[in-house]
Amino acid sequence: MTENGQRARSLIRAAITLAAAAAVYELLARSGYFAPALLPKLSVVVTTLIATLADGSMIQHSVYTLYRVMFGFGLAIAVGIPLGILMARFTAVENFFLPLVSALMPIPSFALVPLFMLWFGIGNLTTILIVFYAATFPMLFNTWSGVRSVNPIWLRAAGCMGADEHSLFWKVIIPGASPFIITGMRQSFLRAWIAVVGAEMIAASDWGLGWVIFDAKEFLNTDIMLAALVVIGGIGYLFERLVFGGIERATVLRWGMVRSAKG
Amino acid sequence: MLPIEIRDVTLVYDTPGGKVPGVKNVSFNIGASEFICIVGPSGCGKSTLLNIIAGFLTPAAGEIRIGGKPVTGHGMDRGVVFQDFAQLFPWRTALGNVTFGLEMKGVAKAERETIAREQLRLVKLEKFTASYPHHLSGGMQQRVAIARALAYNPAVLLMDEPFAALDALTRDDMQRLLADVWRETRKTVIYVTHNVAEAVYLADRVIVMSPHPGTVKAEIKIDLPRPRDPLSVEFLECQKELLGYLGHNANANEPVN
Numbered sequence: 001m002t003e004n005g006q007r008a009r010s011l012i013r014a015a016i017t018l019a020a021a022a023a024v025y026e027l028l029a030r031s032g033y034f035a036p037a038l039l040p041k042l043s044v045v046v047t048t049l050i051a052t053l054a055d056g057s058m059i060q061h062s063v064y065t066l067y068r069v070m071f072g073f074g075l076a077i078a079v080g081i082p083l084g085i086l087m088a089r090f091t092a093v094e095n096f097f098l099p100l101v102s103a104l105m106p107i108p109s110f111a112l113v114p115l116f117m118l119w120f121g122i123g124n125l126t127t128i129l130i131v132f133y134a135a136t137f138p139m140l141f142n143t144w145s146g147v148r149s150v151n152p153i154w155l156r157a158a159g160c161m162g163a164d165e166h167s168l169f170w171k172v173i174i175p176g177a178s179p180f181i182i183t184g185m186r187q188s189f190l191r192a193w194i195a196v197v198g199a200e201m202i203a204a205s206d207w208g209l210g211w212v213i214f215d216a217k218e219f220l221n222t223d224i225m226l227a228a229l230v231v232i233g234g235i236g237y238l239f240e241r242l243v244f245g246g247i248e249r250a251t252v253l254r255w256g257m258v259r260s261a262k263g
Numbered sequence: 264m265l266p267i268e269i270r271d272v273t274l275v276y277d278t279p280g281g282k283v284p285g286v287k288n289v290s291f292n293i294g295a296s297e298f299i300c301i302v303g304p305s306g307c308g309k310s311t312l313l314n315i316i317a318g319f320l321t322p323a324a325g326e327i328r329i330g331g332k333p334v335t336g337h338g339m340d341r342g343v344v345f346q347d348f349a350q351l352f353p354w355r356t357a358l359g360n361v362t363f364g365l366e367m368k369g370v371a372k373a374e375r376e377t378i379a380r381e382q383l384r385l386v387k388l389e390k391f392t393a394s395y396p397h398h399l400s401g402g403m404q405q406r407v408a409i410a411r412a413l414a415y416n417p418a419v420l421l422m423d424e425p426f427a428a429l430d431a432l433t434r435d436d437m438q439r440l441l442a443d444v445w446r447e448t449r450k451t452v453i454y455v456t457h458n459v460a461e462a463v464y465l466a467d468r469v470i471v472m473s474p475h476p477g478t479v480k481a482e483i484k485i486d487l488p489r490p491r492d493p494l495s496v497e498f499l500e501c502q503k504e505l506l507g508y509l510g511h512n513a514n515a516n517e518p519v520n
Contacts, residue, residue: 161415
């Protein structure tokens with residue numbers, strides 16, 4: 001089958017799954033067992049979604065949230081990848097950072113929100129730092145594992161062919177660890193996306209999808225809450241499928257370093 | 264091409280269970296453009312010796328000189344082909360793998376691609392320059408590995424059982440191909456194998472090693488004309504002689520383990 005054919009099929013499959021989930025929701029909403037104010041019909045949610053997209057408010061909120069995510073995620077990559085590589089290459093770095101990482105990693109990022117609010121106030125800085133905190137560890141851990149799992153025969157072969165430390169790093173270790181690094185980016189983005197919504201609920205003022213949901217609760221606007229959830233899910237889905245899926249198809253899948261599921 | 268001298272090379276492995284002798288007092292010379300096979304049972308130190316020549320291991324005593332210069336660490340005067348197919352970089356095409364050494368040498372892009380194409384033609388893979396290793400068969404991957412090791416023009420080609428993981432038919436093809444490549448390039452080749460027929464087919468001279476500790480048991484010159492016919496009486500006589508040194512005299516076609 002052609003690649004385009006496969007792509008179309010996977011889109012159709014995804015659409016079927018989502019349509020089935022929507023149908024179940026609609027059945028529940030129309031069953032009459034729940035108050036419409038708490039469980040609005042899909043048509044209401046869709047109307048709200050279109051209206052908030054059309055007046056630009058939902059887009060503006062999304063841009064704020066995306067800005068915080070990308071900033072925090074970018075910082076997580078900038079810290080996680082180099083530190084992961086250093087930890088894997090140098091025992092001293094590993095010995096120093098591993099206890100710290102092991103102790104910090106289990107702390108939920110939400111638990112830090114009140115503290116960060118006191119330190120950094122309400123708004124972008126706190127939310128970005130929360131995102132950064134949540135996203136760094138998966139990036140760091142996957143890079144660390146990836147570099148340690150680089151096949152020694154590649155290093156040996158490259159050494160025979162005269163590779164110096166610099167070439168070894170850029171031309172062997174980074175591509176050799178790429179399946180793990182890409183997995184790290186995926187997990188890291190997911191954590192970032194989860195963390196930003198939570199952080200915005202508590203520590204953001206007036207803007208952001210998390211704030212929209214939290215604010216809508218005050219007025220019992222469940223349709224707005226659900227519309228915001230749809231946007232959150234949609235953006236997350238697009239990133240997962242298009243951005244990370246695309247990176248994977250262009251690199252590790254093409255190189256045969258990971259395989260797509262068979263059947 | 265450069266002659267190689269191996270002088271009293273000794274290496275002891277330090278394992279948790281105590282000291283295990285690898286090779287002991289190994290000495291022999293290799294002429295320029297000579298094809299040497301090292302054969303011996305498992306544990307005879309043949310791979311250890313190759314790793315010392317490659318510079319991956321440092322001997323406890325003795326030395327190796329290539330063209331008069333002592334070996335310290337790995338260098339671009341030697342090309343290495345391993346047994347493991349995974350030696351190729353999966354993120355580079357066949358061409359990208361072959362250009363790697365030239366890239367490290369600082370050869371310009373256009374020139375290194377011309378050289379790499381020529382090397383891939385030599386191993387009959389000119390149609391697969393743009394293929395990634397995972398799309399190539401095991402035999403093709405090993406041919407890319409040979410082209411890659413030759414591309415930066417080392418004086419010596421070191422090969423550690425490169426065809427051992429291939430099926431018998433492919434292995435025969437690969438041996439013919441390697442004999443052709445050697446005839447064209449006239450590299451000095453040191454080839455480790457446990458397959459006696461392979462050694463007789465390829466080598467000018469066979470070094471037989473025996474284990475515990477690894478020492479040279481015999482050196483046998485193979486004086487058969489090339490291309491060699493593995494079914495000729497003379498060929499089988501050579502195999503028998505070799506197997507005799509290895510302590511086998513039964514079925515001459517069986518590889519010795």
